[in-house]
Amino acid sequence: MIDHDDHRRIRIRRRMAFDRETRRWQEETHRMRLAVAACCLGMVLAMLMAFAGPAGRALAREESSGCRSLMDWPVAEPAVIAEFEGPPQPWMSGHRGIDLTAPVGTILLAPADGTITFTGTVAGKAVVSLRTGASTLTFEPADTDLGIGAAVRRGQPFAVAAEGSDHCDGRCVHWGVRRGATDYIDPRSQVTDRRIALKPIRSPS
Template sequence: MMDDGYANRLRRRRYREQRRREHMRRGAAMACIGAVIALCLCMVVAIPRRSATVASAAVADMRGCRASMAWPVADAHVVGAFDPPPQPWDPGHRGVDLAVELGGDLLAPADGIIAFSGTVAGKSVVTIRHGRLTSTFEPAQTALPAGSRIGRGDRFATVAGESDHCGESCVHWGVRTGDERYLDPVGQAETRKIVLKPVTET
């Protein structure tokens, strides 16, 4: 028969062992909860910082963004919109009309070479070749000979001569590709860039 003192000691030992295991389980659970809380706090702190970094990069990228072409007149105001024909042989408006007085300066929308200056079907025309694109202006006249190199923003001609629709209050600007496909000049002169807005920290 088991001694009562021994039995009591055994019960106390088992009780202490059970308490120790429960304490260890509670400690492990608290450690897990603490780790989860710490991870959540790190995520809350990290997200605004990353957003600020993204916003700074976006601003820097936006500052470096540049339209493929510049407006050829100061304070450009479109008075005649681009309206391409459904078929190449149909009538249409293959460019835009910009408000400018007769005698106003024309500025090169991009680096290029004077490809032509003269009269076409009674219209005074100046053409600039910018690599894969070509700009045409009328009414326009220039003293620069064909082959002259000009830089973006350089004064290359004046609004002068004859035009079939602009008269004395505007200049027609057309842009076409090498395969004679006309583009909307406004789309070439405007800066178009999508920038994601940063998350606002609350």
């Protein structure tokens, strides 16, 4: 026989399930609205390209790429378990990247177009580095069958998570982003969509 407390627990569970579904629906609705907005923007940019001449076409190409993040996450289902903590000075200690949940064997995807610049062992850990534009992306522990100089495209599998992490062995991969020799930046800043801003069309002088 179900007593009053059991009924109360059932109602609470049902309410929690309803709230989860409501949030999921709201998120899906938000994504759909963003998709519609992106589609409308694409139509506007297509019109610019059709009627604004060479300057307009160049501007449209520039702005159409502005709604996409600079990079993609290197794992299919990103879950950050340790955040970026940049050092106060380049030579001081800190967490120069983020740790993502990635059991051994997890496929790593190239966050951006680039070139493999390093594969090997550093301080007992397998490391793979990818050069893209002005940035060097480092993944550890990670293994790859690709050689140095191999070109990879955004979203292409290029390595797998390996064993040998010094703080989450077998459970995560560390992703670092460096500009120059010592300027480490938060990888999260690279996977955030950039603001779209249409600028006035300027005729070529």
